[in-house]
Amino acid sequence: MLVARDDPLDTYLVHHPEALFGKPVEATVLDPANPHVLAPQLCCAAAELPLTPADLPLFGPTAETTLDALVAAGILRRRPSGWYWTERQRPDVDLRGAGGGPVAVVEESTGRLLGTVDTGSAHHQVHTGAVHLHQGTAYVVDKLDLADSVALVHAEEPDWSTHPRDVTSLTVLSVRQTRTAGPVTLSLGEVEVTSQVVSYQRRRISSGEVIDTCQLDLPERILKTVAVWWTVSPEALDEAGIPEVDWPGALHAAEHASIGLLPLVATCDRWDIGGLSTALHADTALPTVFVYDGHPGGAGFAERAFDVATDWLAATRTVVAECRCEQGCPSCVQSPKCGNGNNPLNKHDAVRVLTLVLASL
Numbered sequence: 001m002l003v004a005r006d007d008p009l010d011t012y013l014v015h016h017p018e019a020l021f022g023k024p025v026e027a028t029v030l031d032p033a034n035p036h037v038l039a040p041q042l043c044c045a046a047a048e049l050p051l052t053p054a055d056l057p058l059f060g061p062t063a064e065t066t067l068d069a070l071v072a073a074g075i076l077r078r079r080p081s082g083w084y085w086t087e088r089q090r091p092d093v094d095l096r097g098a099g100g101g102p103v104a105v106v107e108e109s110t111g112r113l114l115g116t117v118d119t120g121s122a123h124h125q126v127h128t129g130a131v132h133l134h135q136g137t138a139y140v141v142d143k144l145d146l147a148d149s150v151a152l153v154h155a156e157e158p159d160w161s162t163h164p165r166d167v168t169s170l171t172v173l174s175v176r177q178t179r180t181a182g183p184v185t186l187s188l189g190e191v192e193v194t195s196q197v198v199s200y201q202r203r204r205i206s207s208g209e210v211i212d213t214c215q216l217d218l219p220e221r222i223l224k225t226v227a228v229w230w231t232v233s234p235e236a237l238d239e240a241g242i243p244e245v246d247w248p249g250a251l252h253a254a255e256h257a258s259i260g261l262l263p264l265v266a267t268c269d270r271w272d273i274g275g276l277s278t279a280l281h282a283d284t285a286l287p288t289v290f291v292y293d294g295h296p297g298g299a300g301f302a303e304r305a306f307d308v309a310t311d312w313l314a315a316t317r318t319v320v321a322e323c324r325c326e327q328g329c330p331s332c333v334q335s336p337k338c339g340n341g342n343n344p345l346n347k348h349d350a351v352r353v354l355t356l357v358l359a360s361l
């Protein structure tokens, strides 16, 4: 039984059950050559039993260079018989893979540990003032202490919810692959994403009314990862009948829907990926939509998206075009994780842009 949520992926599956029942087992996406994935695996293996040269083929072609880096960093020791783990305790590996230690959520009055939030999500989910749900109970965060990786909370059921706002910018570091088709170019490459949670809105639960916006003083976070992106020429957007003032809304809506649908082609969660869209990006000098992997170094989602871009974007277009809402809703172009309050969004022009991109590709 599938209980469908109000998001683009579930909406697509409800209307296209063959995507679930008529398909072979999905491809699990993992990039074993990513040093962020491989290095902790090598440390764990060496802690069990020293690694020998005969073991290296098991770990892929980048094992040796990764081992060299671990030796240079003093984490492993190279001896004639192999590579040795040097510490007394076992390697500290985060199985969720997000990098950095998790933030502990602690009830201040009792000292009880309620759970943990990975570092990547902590600024969004447990910033000071956030309403944090844990196993059906609401807590309000009194303080997020980044130095100690702890969020102190108390149980409280306020009649508002909190919605973080962030500012994100992205720099293209290198282009790995690119495919040009008329006015559209699809690319895959390394990017650096800088984001900062700057404030949050409090909204009345009953009415959705905005009560106020509170500023936050959180540091920037920098993520080096892999992204897939597409550009489209301004002339083609003109020809498709999309007024220039609607470009940001059209691209933003297409970005949200495509993030929502990526789990259809890559085994990931929409919370594992992020996006950025703009009518003019400094590195591409064109209207651009980026979708990036939320894991440092990339976990393989962007590569997968690049490889099956037409299937992925066709499903995205279908969801947006077939959604019966007027102006966009959580089932098509709105995103629960939008750092910009789902603004601007233009559903109808998103369909036009996606049609243009697909026709070209």
Ligand SMILES: [Zn+2]
Pocket (backbone or CB within 6 Å): 323, 324, 325, 326, 328, 329, 330, 331, 332, 333
């Ligand atoms: Zn809709």
Ligand SMILES: [Zn+2]
Pocket (backbone or CB within 6 Å): 252, 256, 335, 337, 338, 339, 340, 341, 342, 343
């Ligand atoms: Zn957004």
